[in-house]
Amino acid sequence: MAPHTPVLFTAVRTADGRLVDLLTADGRISAVGPAPSDGPPAGCVTVDAGGALALPSPVDAHIHPDKTTWGGPWLSREPAHSLRDLIEGDVRARSRVPGSVAERSGALMDTAVAHGTRAMRAHVDVAPVYGLSAVHGVRAAADARADLLDVQVVAFPQLGLVSRPGTAELLTRSLAEGADVLGGLDPVGVDGDRDGQLDFLFGTAVRAGVPLDIHLHDGNPDGVRQLTEIARRTVDAGLEGRVTVSHAFCVADLTGDELAATARLLAESGIALTTCALGADPVLPTAALTGYGVLVAAGSDGVRDAWSPFGDGNMINRAHLLAYRTDARTDDELVACYDVVAQGGAALLGLEPSRLAVGDPADFVLVGAASVPEAVVDRPVPRFVVRGGRVIARDGRLTV
C-alpha cells in the first residue's frame, strides 16, 4: 500500500462506544461517521477493524535505547545501592553487551512501533568513555525507521557534566551530529555544582536553539530548590515550553500547599515533566499536576538494560503501569492515564495531536477492547498500528 493511498477502516469503535467507518487520505483522517450507503469511495483500500477500539497512538517521552539489550542474550545485573553504583555498573555492563547501539536500539524501536508507539524521545549517553558513538548509533537506527517513528535524540551526560571533564565539549558537538535536545543530570546530586551545570545547559540551549531535558532524581529539599532555580532560568532565558524535567522525584514527595506552589511555578514557567512509573521509584501525581496546567508525559526509561531487567517499550503497558501506580480506579482516572501517554507525549515532543478527529494525523492503533478504561487495564496488543493512514503493524509485528 503506497503511503498516501486512501484507506477506509470499517467497523471502528470510538471512545464513546459508536461503531463508525474512518477514512484516511494523505496521512490524515478525512472522514469519520456511519458507513457510506453507496459503498467505499472509489480507489480506496478497505480494512475491516472488526469492532476494534481506536486509540490515538501513544508516545514514549523518555526512553534510553542505547542502553538496551533488546534482541540480545540475557544480562545478569550487579547489585546496586545508589545512583552512582547503577551508573558505574552500566559502564561495566556496556562492554559485555553484544550488538551495536544501532542494532540494539533499532530492535527496541521496532518492538515499540509494533505495539503502537508513534514517537519517542531517546536519552542517549554522551561521555568521554563513549564519545558520540551512542548518539550516532541511535540516530542511524532512527533514520532507518523514519517512515515508522519520529525520534528525538537527547544528548545525555549520564556520567556527569561539569564533574566529568570533556563532556561539555562532546555535548556541544553532539548537537551538530544527530542530537536534537540537550540533556542534564542532577546538577547537585551528580555534579555537586548546580550553577556550573545550569550555566552550561541554559547558555548552550539559547546559543544552539535547542530544548533542554534534565534528569532530576534528587529528593527534597535539594530537588525542589533545583527545580525552582531551573524555573527561574527558564523564564530568564525565554525558554518557556522548551524545558523538561524528567523523573522529578522531588515533586512526587510533595502534598497540599507545597505541591500546589510547585505545580503553579512549573505551569507558569512552561516546564514539562516526565514520569515512568517504575518499580519502587516515586511516581508523579499526574492528575494533580495536569489540573494545575503542568504538561506531563510518560516514558519507558531503561528497557532491559544494566539498570533494570524490566521494560518492553510498549506504551499501552506503560499507561497500565501509570494507572496502577497512581491508584487509578474510575473510568475518568484510567482515561487520564492514557491521555498522559498519548496526548502528553505528543505535546512534549511538539507533534500535532492525534485525537481521531477529521483533519488530525491518521496515527492511531486499533485494539481489542470495548472502551479506553478497559484497554488501559487489559493492555491489548494492537491488531493494527496505523501511521499516516498506512497499516504498519498487525498483532504486534511490523508489516512493512
Ligand SMILES: [Zn+2]
Ligand atoms: Zn532516564
